[in-house]
Amino acid sequence: MTHERRVVLSLATAQALFQTGVVLLMTVGGLAGLLLAPTKVLATLPIATVALGTATATIPASLLMGRMGRKPGFLLGTLFGMAGGATAAYAMTIGSFPLLCLGTALVGAYQGFAQFYRFAAAEAASEAFRSRAISYVLAGGVVAALAGPHLGALTRDLVPQAAYAGSFLVILGLSLTASAVLAATPLPGGGGQAQDGPAARPLTVIARQPRFLAAVGGAAIGYVVMVTVMTATPISMVAHDHHVGDAATVIQWHVLGMFAPSFFTGWLIKRFGVTPLMLAGVAALTAHVMIAVSGVALLHYLSALILLGVGWNFLFVGGSTLLTETYTPAERAKVQGFNDFVIVGVVAAGSFSAGALNEAFGWRGLNLAVLPFLAAAALIILSVMRGQPRTAQA
Incomplete structure (x- = not known):
C-alpha cells in the first residue's frame, strides 16, 4: 500500500470512529437532556452546545495545526472527545444538566479538530488522487449512519441506574480508539505551516x-x-x-x-x-x-x-x-x-x-x-x- 493510501485509510478510519460518536450523540443527546433538563424547552440544549463547541474550536484548531502540524492537533482533538464522553457520562450518574451540556460541548470541540481530516488527506495525496482522498475520508460516515443509532439503543442501560451514561462512555471509547489510529498514522508531527x-x-x-x-x-x-x-x-x-x-x-x-x-x-x-x-x-x-x-x-x-x-x-x-x-x-x-x-x-x-x-x-x-x-x-x-x-x- 502506498504512503498516501495508508494515510487516507487511517484518516477514513478516524473519521468513521468520530462520526459514529457524533451520530450516537445526536441519537441520545436530546433524550438524555429530557431526563435532566429543568424544562422540556431545554431538552435539546445538549445538542445545541455541540455546535457551540465546534464553532469555538474551529479557527483555533486550524491555527494550532498550522504551527504544530496535523498529528498533534488531531490527537488533542481526540482528548476533547474523551473528556466530553467522560464528563457527559458522569453528568448522567449525578443528574447534572449543566455538566451534561459541558460534556457535549467538549465533543463539539473534538469536531472542531476532526473536520480537518479531509484536508489532511488532501495534503498527503498527490494532485491526481486529491479529490478521491477527500471523498474517501468522508465515506467513513457510512459506518456512522449504520452503527450510530443502533449503538444508542444498545448502550442506553449499560450503566445501571444511569440511563445513557453508557452511551457517552462509548463516545469516550471511540475517541480513544481514534487517538490510537491517528498516533500510528504517518502525518507531519510538527511545523505544519510551510515557511518557503x-x-x-x-x-x-x-x-x-x-x-x-x-x-x-x-x-x-x-x-x-x-x-x-x-x-x-x-x-x-x-x-x-x-x-x-x-x-x-x-x-x-x-x-x-x-x-x-x-x-x-x-x-x-x-x-x-x-x-x-x-x-x-x-x-x-x-x-x-x-x-x-x-x-x-x-x-x-x-x-x-x-x-x-x-x-x-x-x-x-x-x-x-x-x-x-x-x-x-x-x-x-x-x-x-x-x-x-x-x-x-x-x-x-x-x-x-x-x-x-x-x-x-x-x-x-x-x-x-x-x-x-x-x-x-x-x-x-x-x-x-x-x-x-x-x-x-x-
Whole structure:
C-alpha cells in the first residue's frame, strides 16, 4: 500500500470512529437532556452546545495545526472527545444538566479538530488522487449512519441506574480508539505551516478569488439547505401522521445518501471536473425540492431526503476540493479555518431555525424557501466555469 493510501485509510478510519460518536450523540443527546433538563424547552440544549463547541474550536484548531502540524492537533482533538464522553457520562450518574451540556460541548470541540481530516488527506495525496482522498475520508460516515443509532439503543442501560451514561462512555471509547489510529498514522508531527514560498496574503485578498467564493459559498449553501430541511423532516413527518420509526428510517437513508456517494465522488471530479460536479449537487438539491413539495407520503420523504444527502455530498466534497486550489501552504491554516467556521455557522443557524420555519411556512413553504439559495450557488459556480474554463482535476 502506498504512503498516501495508508494515510487516507487511517484518516477514513478516524473519521468513521468520530462520526459514529457524533451520530450516537445526536441519537441520545436530546433524550438524555429530557431526563435532566429543568424544562422540556431545554431538552435539546445538549445538542445545541455541540455546535457551540465546534464553532469555538474551529479557527483555533486550524491555527494550532498550522504551527504544530496535523498529528498533534488531531490527537488533542481526540482528548476533547474523551473528556466530553467522560464528563457527559458522569453528568448522567449525578443528574447534572449543566455538566451534561459541558460534556457535549467538549465533543463539539473534538469536531472542531476532526473536520480537518479531509484536508489532511488532501495534503498527503498527490494532485491526481486529491479529490478521491477527500471523498474517501468522508465515506467513513457510512459506518456512522449504520452503527450510530443502533449503538444508542444498545448502550442506553449499560450503566445501571444511569440511563445513557453508557452511551457517552462509548463516545469516550471511540475517541480513544481514534487517538490510537491517528498516533500510528504517518502525518507531519510538527511545523505544519510551510515557511518557503511567497508571503501569506490577507484573507480579504484571498476571498476575492472566484474559486474561493464558489468553494465556500457552494459548500455553505449546500450545508445550510441540507441541515435546515433534515432537522425539520421528523417534525413534518409526525405532523403528517407518519410513525416516529418511519422518520428514523428516512433520516438513516438520508445519512447514507450523504456519505455513500463519497466512494465515487472523487472519481467523478477526476472525470468531469469539480465545478460540473458542484452544479450536479445543486441539481440534486433542486430535485429534492420538487419531490418534497409534490406530496407528503413516505416515498416522497424518503426519495427527497436521499437526494438531499447526495446533493450535499457533491457540493461539500466539491467545495473542499476547490478550496485547496485557492491558497498557498503559508495561507492554509487561516483559509481552512475560515471556511469551516462559516460552515459551522450556517449549520447552527439552519438547525436552530428549522423548527420555526416549518411552523411558520409549513413543509412545502420551507422547501420552496431554499430555491433562491440554490440559484445563488448555481450562479457562483457558473461564474467560475465561464471565467476559468480549466476546472479542478484534483
